[in-house]
Amino acid sequence: MTVGVIGSGAMGAGIAQVAAMAGHSVILYDNNAAALGKAKAGLTATLQKLQEKGKLPNAEEVLQRFSFAENISAFADCGLILEAIVERLEVKKAVFGEVEKAVSDTCILASNTSSLSITSIAAACNNPARVMGLHFFNPAPLMALVEIIPAIQTNPELVPFAKDLMLKWGKTPVIAKDTPGFIVNRVARPFYSEAIRVYEEGIADMATIDWAMTEIGGFRMGPFTLMDYIGHDVNYVVTETVFQSFFYDARYKPSFSQKRLLEAGWLGRKSGKGFYNYAEGAEMPAPNKDKVLGTEIVERVLAMLINEAVDALYLKVASAADLETAMTKGVNYPKGLLQWCNEWGTDKCLEKLDGLYHQYHEDRYRASILLRKQAIENKKIV
Numbered sequence: 001m002t003v004g005v006i007g008s009g010a011m012g013a014g015i016a017q018v019a020a021m022a023g024h025s026v027i028l029y030d031n032n033a034a035a036l037g038k039a040k041a042g043l044t045a046t047l048q049k050l051q052e053k054g055k056l057p058n059a060e061e062v063l064q065r066f067s068f069a070e071n072i073s074a075f076a077d078c079g080l081i082l083e084a085i086v087e088r089l090e091v092k093k094a095v096f097g098e099v100e101k102a103v104s105d106t107c108i109l110a111s112n113t114s115s116l117s118i119t120s121i122a123a124a125c126n127n128p129a130r131v132m133g134l135h136f137f138n139p140a141p142l143m144a145l146v147e148i149i150p151a152i153q154t155n156p157e158l159v160p161f162a163k164d165l166m167l168k169w170g171k172t173p174v175i176a177k178d179t180p181g182f183i184v185n186r187v188a189r190p191f192y193s194e195a196i197r198v199y200e201e202g203i204a205d206m207a208t209i210d211w212a213m214t215e216i217g218g219f220r221m222g223p224f225t226l227m228d229y230i231g232h233d234v235n236y237v238v239t240e241t242v243f244q245s246f247f248y249d250a251r252y253k254p255s256f257s258q259k260r261l262l263e264a265g266w267l268g269r270k271s272g273k274g275f276y277n278y279a280e281g282a283e284m285p286a287p288n289k290d291k292v293l294g295t296e297i298v299e300r301v302l303a304m305l306i307n308e309a310v311d312a313l314y315l316k317v318a319s320a321a322d323l324e325t326a327m328t329k330g331v332n333y334p335k336g337l338l339q340w341c342n343e344w345g346t347d348k349c350l351e352k353l354d355g356l357y358h359q360y361h362e363d364r365y366r367a368s369i370l371l372r373k374q375a376i377e378n379k380k381i382v
């Protein structure tokens with residue numbers, strides 16, 4: 001099967017590499033010739049490096065599977081098209097409408113969108129049943145997780161097909177309902193937003209929160225370091241899109257602290273400044289390594305994360321197993337949030353959330369009904 005990839009940026013090039021390494025002929029298309037040239041040079045260098053490291057027997061053989069197209073008519077014989085262009089619904093809809101005219105009737109069309117509705121993208125096609133979401137994580141060749149998202153119009157037979165294909169590509173697929181943020185970008189929101197809330201209220205500074213979440217919580221990166229790493233142009237925009245898509249549910253409310261960084265162009269590491277200053281010689285602030293304060297921060301953020309995961313389970317966004325896989329493989333959490341909930345105790349999680357709810361009187365802190373039910377019955381989540 002020939003695979004077509006639209007958009008040769010960070011994600012498109014990465015996905016194209018994964019498909020070619022799995023043995024497919026790949027046609028990479030971008031409407032920007034310079035971007036396409038950059039992707040070609042980048043892929044050549046990456047594959048040669050993999051060969052030098054002994055991780056790929058023959059880079060040339062894989063490179064020969066690629067062709068680079070400046071016109072979508074090149075997709076005529078593709079069996080699968082993966083779209084990874086700019087994250088704007090109107091642009092994606094226009095491209096899907098165009099691509100459908102260029103491919104065969106049996107070609108499957110997938111979007112790598114992080115936060116847009118697959119259903120609305122599918123609606124741009126004459127045959128929406130052939131459209132689905134295949135959400136890879138960055139960098140696509142290294143991150144195992146792929147979220148498979150059937151739209152409400154998607155032919156159900158495409159789900160097992162996509163699952164098999166992703167397994168053949170060496171990926172770990174999970175299935176998510178077409179709801180804002182799918183699994184990872186929904187459940188992970190409090191990791192960022194609750195940390196910012198703790199900072200904005202002056203309970204602790206950024207360095208202390210980052211220290212607590214890594215040293216006490218066991219997360220690989222603290223929230224502020226991670227947001228600076230992802231970039232506020234990406235992380236803030238996902239938060240805002242998820243918030244709007246949830247009909248302005250207070251649980252997903254973005255923060256002014258992060259919005260201002262975006263407005264200032266302080267995008268994080270890539271622009272030399274974000275929450276932290278990365279200029280040469282700039283000193284990183286030192287954390288306050290107070291164990292009691294640190295534990296309070298971790299428990300607050302973790303309770304919010306667990307609540308999101310439990311609510312996603314309750315609302316059938318994904319199965320319990322897929323929720324655990326998504327958070328450990330997609331954002332490298334030290335353990336699944338449902339397991340964490342069980343270990344911590346549903347009663348303790350509920351107590352923490354109800355404590356916050358009574359303190360703030362904000363809907364943001366409402367506990368999932370599933371958490372309440374299980375805690376009252378003295379049961380585990382699953």
Ligand SMILES: NC(=O)c1ccc[n+]([C@@H]2O[C@H](COP(=O)([O-])OP(=O)(O)OC[C@H]3O[C@@H](n4cnc5c(N)ncnc54)[C@H](O)[C@@H]3O)[C@@H](O)[C@H]2O)c1
Nearest residue numbers: 007008009010011030031032035084085086087113114138
């Ligand atoms: N970067 C991430 O961490 C990440 C992770 C998962 C999913 N995504 C999603 O993947 C998609 C791409 O993200 P990215 O980070 O690779 O973006 P990017 O800006 O690196 O690349 C996008 C590419 O698409 C091309 N493009 C834009 N409009 C086009 C059009 N109409 N036709 C053809 N090509 C067009 C651009 O020239 C560019 O080369 C987005 O939907 C994004 O939400 C991104």
